[in-house]
Amino acid sequence: MTSTKTMLTLAVATAAIVAAAPAAAQVSGIATAAPDSAILSAKAFGAANTQIATTYKAQLDQATAKQTALTTQIRTILDTNKDGQISQEEYQASQVATNPLSGRVKAAETAGQPAIDQLRAPAVKAQAYAIEQVALKYDAALQAVVRAKNVNIVLSPNAIQYAPPTVDITKDVIAELDRQTPSVPIAAPANWQPSQDTVTLLQQYRQAVYMQEMRRAQGAQAGPAPAAGTTPPATAPRAPTGR
Structure with missing residues (x-):
C-alpha cells in the first residue's frame, strides 16, 4: 500500500511539474483525491x-x-x-x-x-x-477509478491552489472502495x-x-x-x- 504520507509527498512534487507544463496539460487527465477522507468515509x-x-x-x-x-x-x-x-x-x-x-x-x-x-x-x-x-x-480502488476516468496524474487537494470541483475524484474512490471492500475484520x-x-x-x-x-x-x-x-x-x- 502506498502510504498517505508518501502519497502527499509525491503530490507536492508532482504539483511543481504540473505548474511548469503547458496550460492544456494542466486540465486534461489531472485529478485530486484525499486518501484519508476516502479511507475514513x-x-x-x-x-x-x-x-x-x-x-x-x-x-x-x-x-x-x-x-x-x-x-x-x-x-x-x-x-x-x-x-x-x-x-x-x-x-x-x-x-x-x-x-x-x-x-x-x-x-x-x-x-x-x-x-x-x-x-x-x-x-x-x-x-x-x-x-x-x-x-x-485504497490503492486498488484508486487505480480502478484512474483507469475508468482516464486520469494520468492524481494530486492531493492541498497540493494545488485551485481546481474545479469536477477534478476531485475522492467520492468516486469511496464508491469503488465500497464496491470492492464492503466489510473488513476487526x-x-x-x-x-x-x-x-x-x-x-x-x-x-x-x-x-x-x-x-x-x-x-x-x-x-x-x-x-x-x-x-x-x-x-x-x-x-x-x-x-x-x-
Whole structure:
C-alpha cells in the first residue's frame, strides 16, 4: 500500500511539474483525491465501528461512566464560584501553571484516566485494525477509478491552489472502495501493531469525532468550556502507539 504520507509527498512534487507544463496539460487527465477522507468515509469502516460498538459495549459503557465521573470531578474543581457553570475566566485561570487548580486537575486525571484508557484499549485496537484493512484496499480502488476516468496524474487537494470541483475524484474512490471492500475484520492478530500511518489516520478520525461531540455538547448547554487536558469521550479514545 502506498502510504498517505508518501502519497502527499509525491503530490507536492508532482504539483511543481504540473505548474511548469503547458496550460492544456494542466486540465486534461489531472485529478485530486484525499486518501484519508476516502479511507475514513468508506462503508467498511463505518460497519466496523458499528460492530466494535456492539462487541465492546460493556467495556465502553464502563469507560463512559468513569469518564463522566472524572469530567464531573474536574468541573467541580474548576467551578470556583459554585454556580454550576464554568466561565471563560475560571477556565483560563486553571491554565496558569502556578494556579493550585491546575495541579488538582492534573492529579484527578492522573488518578482516573489510566483505568478509562485500559477499558477502551480493546476497542481502540480493533478500530485501528479496521482502518488499516481499509487503507490496504485504497490503492486498488484508486487505480480502478484512474483507469475508468482516464486520469494520468492524481494530486492531493492541498497540493494545488485551485481546481474545479469536477477534478476531485475522492467520492468516486469511496464508491469503488465500497464496491470492492464492503466489510473488513476487526479482530487483530495477537501480536499485531498498527503502522504509523494507521495511527495518524486513527488520531485524525478521533479528533474529528471529538470536535463534533464538543460542538454538539456546546449546542445543548451554553457556556462550560472543556476541562484542561481532558481526554475525548468513549467514541474518541486515545490511539495506540504505532510501530
